[in-house]
Amino acid sequence: MREFIQVAAITDLKNGSMKKIRAGGQDLLLARVGDRYYCMDAFCPHLGGDLSEGTLAGTILTCPLHHSQFDISDGHVLRWTDLAGIVLAAAKNQRPPRPLGTYPVKIEGKAVLVEK
Numbered sequence: 001m002r003e004f005i006q007v008a009a010i011t012d013l014k015n016g017s018m019k020k021i022r023a024g025g026q027d028l029l030l031a032r033v034g035d036r037y038y039c040m041d042a043f044c045p046h047l048g049g050d051l052s053e054g055t056l057a058g059t060i061l062t063c064p065l066h067h068s069q070f071d072i073s074d075g076h077v078l079r080w081t082d083l084a085g086i087v088l089a090a091a092k093n094q095r096p097p098r099p100l101g102t103y104p105v106k107i108e109g110k111a112v113l114v115e116k
């Protein structure tokens with residue numbers, strides 16, 4: 001059964017920052033963009049890059065390994081690796097693009113809760 005779990009305080013994250021958290025027995029990533037908080041898988045669906053070491057620009061998260069990009073508002077793929085042409089086609093054939101898992105977040109008082 002899914003439930004909301006407190007994972008942080010709103011003061012733990014500055015605007016535009018990310019923090020690795022653990023909820024429901026899984027490593028996740030919590031991000032703040034403006035006054036909104038987002039929660040997603042901590043590892044890239046391509047080949048498992050540690051997304052906490054990636055970069056966040058608005059809601060666009062870029063993986064540090066092969067630079068796939070995901071919109072953290074819903075996890076959809078914006079770019080699958082930084083490969084191009086036939087090499088990208090082969091990579092997609094071998095490992096088709098998959099969205100980043102995302103999880104609902106809510107704020108209660110000064111607490112950040114994630115549904116997991």
Ligand code: FES
Pocket residue numbers: 044045046047048049063064065066067068081
């Ligand atoms: S592991 Fe993230 S793009 Fe390859």
